[in-house]
Amino acid sequence: MKKYNTILLILFSLFIFSCDEGLAPLNKDQSASLNINIKFINDWPKKDSVLGLRVAAFKLPPSESLLGEITSGNANISDLITDYDIDSKNIEFIYSKLPLDLKYIVVAWQYESDITMQRIVGVYNNSIKTEPAMISLDFGDRKNIEIEVDWNDFPPQPF
């Protein structure tokens, strides 16, 4: 049995010395960040109608209710923004499941206590409010975008 152990030992040693872990990603960063700067213009609505604001980033344009899209995994959503009458606000999303295309990034206003009562008040776009813009993220990306919320002029609602 001793010689079998010797065979095993030789094979195991050969094996250990001969290999590493193989391929690895070129980019050691394991995430990407998207910093969203929200700029508010014109007068805010009455305070009691601003239950809060949220930023939602959709992988695909939404086809049903916003909440439905979020629960189906199509969108990331920020914590509730409870600030009032501010000029700007920064929100950061960190992504690890990459690469990723975000095709519809919006600011949503919850105007009643019922969480389904939401309205889109700002959309990331290429300067034309009716045309949402896409942003692509890959490992190591640190991207900054700006969304304008004009309390007097809301973008088209998705549905």
Add this chain to the structure above:
Amino acid sequence: MISHRNLFKYIFLLLLITSISVIADVKGVIVDNDNKEPIIGARVSVLNTLLGDITDRKGYFFIKSSSDSLLLEIIYAGYEKKTIVANSKDSIIINLERKTYHSNELIVSANKKTESIQNVPISVSLIKSEDFSTRNISSIDYALQYVPGVEVNQDNVSIRGSSGFSFGVGTRTIFLQDGFPLLSADNNDIKFDIIPILFIDRVEVIKGAGSALYGTSALGGVINVLTAKPSTNPLIRMRLYSGLYDTPKYEQWNWSDNNLTNKGLDLAYSQKFGDYGIMGSVSLFSRDSYKRYDKSDRISLFLKQLYDFSDYTNFELTANYSTSVTDDWVYWNGLDSALIPPTNTDESIAITSNKLAISTNVKHIINDISFLNFKLGVFNTYFSNMLDADNSEYRESTGNTYFFETQYSNSINDENSLISGIESRINQVNSFTYGDNTQTILGAYTQLENKSISSLIATVGIRTDQELLDTIDTKIQFSPKFGLNYSINDDITLRGSYGRGFRAASLAERFASVQFQGFNVIANTKLKSEISQSFEIGCSYDIINSNEYLNIDISGFYNKYEDLIEPTFEENSQAVIKFMNIIEAEISGVEIDLTFETEKNFTFKSSLTYLNPKNIVENKDLKYRSNYLWYNTLNYQLLPFELQFDYRYKSKYNEIDDILGLTIKNHDLKIDAHILDISLSVYSDLFDTKTKFTMNVKNALNYYYLEMVGNMAPIRFLNFQIESEL
């Protein structure tokens, strides 16, 4: 001239005479003398005749006889040969003594006849049924990865470097089930998923050109899957397995929050009722895959029926069916996101694929020294990506291969035996992708084996094939073979062989007009057949003592290829591919196989293959070929436990298509492969059934390597399997 009516009369008369002459049967069971376990696959022959049987999964055999007593010879690898006189009255139990050393396996594919593996002049490897169980193999391509000198790159099988990467079309290895070819009419590719895993008795892999007996496609070798025979007693088998992929080490590659599993169920039934035998199985398989957009679901069915019209004539009818829906993964998004497809991929597209093979085999023993074998069958394949026909990436094809072969075998005398046959293969394709085309290949072969010189077996054979196709004037192919096998003594055998191989270009290679995921394949209707000349010399040496056995087998080989067909990127184009006869190539190399066994159930196998694959035209290595393949298996049985390690090393490719870089990110990565698989099995007789529990880990070290450009090989996978037999 015999009219059809008279012919039927003669056949009827023949059947009547042969059935009247039956008086009694001889039946029995072969068991191991030590543990009384049945021996599966032992050959029982009636001496000096062609009558015989192979024991079923419960060790039973059954021979029809017209005599009261028969002289039987029983042969099985690892056991002493036994000769006994059996009478036909009672079922007999035959005990076989284990040899203290290994003995030769029996094979049928090298020369289309049953013979000892030691007596053939070329290299042969075997995959046994137990290997499928221990390694949790659900498809034959995975089993082939452990065969010395064989590489499997996705669906391409390369024996000793015969194939590189050809987008899944035009195999250079013929793939057979019980001698019936299972290559699709359009792509001429191998459909592995149609084979019933639970009914595989063994797989024989013949290395080197085999066109002298098998015709087109046997350029690099032959893979023949031999299915089992129906069990004399009812046999029910079940295999249930489920496994889980590990989370990738790098977060960049972790694309799913869910557990990614592969799972499957196989059920099989087999029984012989007198002259009639039936075998049937159903297999379900579902794969999440470690890659996104690589899911697959499959159902496979198998039915084989046998009927002995007499002790001289038997009939087999076999049907294989498989249907699958598979995602259309082609290559990665890039190394940083290696397990997902390119970001612009439409991941809603899936390939629906159906395959149906129906084959018949009639064997008629004419007399004690000769028999006839008729094979007739059809292999239907269909695939579609289910897009609208006006979509530029729409792919669809239906193909039928009609196959017919008649083989005549004659043991002329003690020293000479002759095998001759005629064969036709018609590939008929109706396809949006490949057009409507028919390719006919007619062949005839003969082979003589001579044993007139003591310890020397000489084989000489020739085959001629003619391809008929509208678009090209084809040449008649002559494929000769020569072989010598010389036993210096009981321990040392020398062998040498020459064979010519050819492969008629597939209809897909000639007529493809298709776009997919950035590639555009265009037709080349003038493609010629590719040719190979294959030389091999080898030596097998046994070193035996009372309780250990060591076999060393060394072979040197040289293969020359002409008009080799390779997918070629058109100049000044990004990804336009055309199949071209562009390469003259030669592949030389050495293969060393070592097998060490002890009586204490310790087995170690190691094979090292060195390949020097040269593109003569460009004076560099052939693309997508490794220089070194080193495969090792270590098995230890301490019943009821069995532990097995499989370690494989494949050196990186020296040459790939650089132009792929225009389509595939990080295409130029090259890396050696180190793959360790570990299996632990426990045998049990739970609920009066033979049950085997197996846990195996594939790619146990989670080593990240490539199986092809832009394709990460499977990551670590943990699997559990229960296999039971009633």
